[in-house]
Amino acid sequence: MPRILPGVIAMATVVVASNILVQHLLGSWLTWGALTYPVAFLVTDIMNRIYGPSAARRVVYAGFVTGVVCSLIAAGMDKTTLRIAIASGAAFLSSQLMDISVFNSLRKYNWWLPPLAASVAGSIFDTVVFFSIAFSATLTPLFPGDDVSWANEMLPLLGHGPVQPLWVSLAVADWTVKMAQALVALIPFRIIVGNLIQRRAQIH
Numbered sequence: 001m002p003r004i005l006p007g008v009i010a011m012a013t014v015v016v017a018s019n020i021l022v023q024h025l026l027g028s029w030l031t032w033g034a035l036t037y038p039v040a041f042l043v044t045d046i047m048n049r050i051y052g053p054s055a056a057r058r059v060v061y062a063g064f065v066t067g068v069v070c071s072l073i074a075a076g077m078d079k080t081t082l083r084i085a086i087a088s089g090a091a092f093l094s095s096q097l098m099d100i101s102v103f104n105s106l107r108k109y110n111w112w113l114p115p116l117a118a119s120v121a122g123s124i125f126d127t128v129v130f131f132s133i134a135f136s137a138t139l140t141p142l143f144p145g146d147d148v149s150w151a152n153e154m155l156p157l158l159g160h161g162p163v164q165p166l167w168v169s170l171a172v173a174d175w176t177v178k179m180a181q182a183l184v185a186l187i188p189f190r191i192i193v194g195n196l197i198q199r200r201a202q203i204h
Contacts (some may be wrong), residue, residue: 123182
């Protein structure tokens with residue numbers, strides 16, 4: 001546990017920060033949480049590269065538990081609903097585990113390919129799972145107490161494209177940020193992994 005403790009702390013920090021910042025809008029289609037949440041994939045990929053998939057999964061599980069606690073607190077403060085809490089937990093856990101699986105299958109290739117491919121795959125899965133469970137009208141009968149009619153208002157995609165439910169624009173905007181961060185995250189990934197590998201070599 002001590003060796004992955006920094007990863008656990010980092011993941012918990014990302015999850016807590018994202019749960020707080022998701023309450024604050026950033027423009028018409030995003031929240032500030034959209035900027036912090038993708039960092040979770042970076043944390044997972046670093047732990048996977050340095051300590052392997054088993055350690056990475058433990059960090060993800062710690063993040064999942066943190067997210068559940070945050071959702072319970074938010075629900076008690078009327079800041080979220082059961083539907084959104086389920087969507088958030090399902091999206092986080094499934095997408096992070098997918099990230100680990102994709103990363104591990106590409107581990108032997110060029111240093112940049114595993115984290116990039118894993119983050120892209122995980123981000124796509126995360127976006128689809130969260131927004132479809134949280135807002136799709138198709139699943140409304142499963143959550144009769146949660147009114148998501150506002151998210152299904154028909155509007156031009158991102159204000160300019162074909163008419164779609166509002167939640168589709170929110171999903172596309174969120175996914176776009178994740179894709180951009182998947183590329184940008186390669187820089188800190190390379191630096192942090194390099195430093196950790198060098199430090200481990202010095203210790204041994």
